[in-house]
Amino acid sequence: MSIAPPEGEFKRQLAYARSVRDGRITDPDFLPLLFTFPLTERPDLDPLDPSQWWRGMPSLRTDKQPGTMDAAELERELKQAADADDQESFALTLSQRLGIERNDSTASAESILHLHWDRCPRLIPSGPYDFVAVGIDAGGLDDPAAVCIARRPKAAQRRLELTVHQFLTQTGYDRAPGNLQEVYDEAIKNQTLHVHETTEAMRNTMFDLVSQAGADVVGGDEHGQTGFAQALKDATGKAFSSVPQTWVLGAALASLEGRLLDGAVSHSHCPLLMANVDNLLVEELANGNRRLKKRDNRLSGQGYAKIDGIISVINATALIDEHGHRAFDAGRLIG
Incomplete structure (x- = not known):
């Protein structure tokens, strides 16, 4: 697993959502809900520790919250998609399982x-x-x-x-x-x-x-x-x-x-x-x-x-x- 910064279309959408949240951009039709792992607030936590992922992922099933899948299942699917030959399968996994909107771009949009x-x-x-x-x-x-x-x-x-x-x-x-x-x-x-x-x-x-x-x-x-x-x-x-x-x-x-x-x-x-x-x-x-x-x-x-x-x-x-x-x-x- 990686904690590398976001890239491509997801990076654009995340930057836009943060700007709306922080008041730098006014968009009355867009209400961003951002769930971010507390790297700054809790430097003692390891973002690669699956037991802590629930802090930034409301859809993760744990003993503290209901959800759609547990950490082991999520890690297995992500690894399988990341090891696939095509980038599209990885993008689809992110879209379907993690709730990240793909917008209208594809893996090849960055030409x-x-x-x-x-x-x-x-x-x-x-x-x-x-x-x-x-x-x-x-x-x-x-x-x-x-x-x-x-x-x-x-x-x-x-x-x-x-x-x-x-x-x-x-x-x-x-x-x-x-x-x-x-x-x-x-x-x-x-x-x-x-x-x-x-x-x-x-x-x-x-x-x-x-x-x-x-x-x-x-x-x-x-x-x-x-x-x-x-x-x-x-x-x-x-x-x-x-x-x-x-x-x-x-x-x-x-x-x-x-x-x-x-x-x-x-x-x-x-x-x-x-x-x-x-x-x-x-x-x-x-x-x-x-x-x-x-x-x-x-x-x-x-x-x-x-x-x-x-x-x-x-x-x-x-x-x-x-x-x-x-x-x-x-x-x-x-x-």
Whole structure:
């Protein structure tokens, strides 16, 4: 048995529950009941002694309390699950026997993206570049819009240099809860989040950024915001290429993760983008595809509720994979 600190989704939920309990986060719909072994209050007790587990486990059957199973049965099941080949059986045992909610994540929810994103080198532009793609997530009233400029150096065809800027209306900023505004403020200081009074002013700044990027291709979700694609074309002359928000995103994420494992991705480590990655849930489906969605909003106490920036990065990766291949010049053979 181990008393190692919690990890993954359970760690997130536990931190959120403690914040609600201690008054740091206000959530009238959530009443946390935390049963914690008294390590601080009773340093004389051994947390690995099964006779003491009842202190932090109300479902444990002892001579002091009724319960659903005794310590010997619990230890046997935990050991059997921990020794299994797959992590899922261990997660199921925790969920069913200990009453720990699994939420909507799986053992594979912490993807390569989550594990390697903050380990990427900081962006130092190398140039010259042979292909530039701009991925866009058009956002909404309360969601930031995001623009990712992905540049591929001529000297390193696998490498991606990512610059991400996000845009928000003043109304969207004002409507955000205080903890999310703190993350927004960090990103504003970092000059990677830009707040505008109107949607029109926000769009114009986005379009200026696209025009200056020298992009070979621009695109994203064509159904994301009515009229956005045409407005971008009118302002920049660039057609808006569709990136289907289906299995294509999962394939683009796999391509991005492959580059991460190769150490071939650099970015500016901007605060809001880092929070976006933390909130992205990668769900493995039975058919082998992957579905991308937000984590439970209750886990958003540190500003993780938005994923727009990382979706723009994945859109840009999809565009490079789809359009970034060199065209074969048959004219050179003909003369």
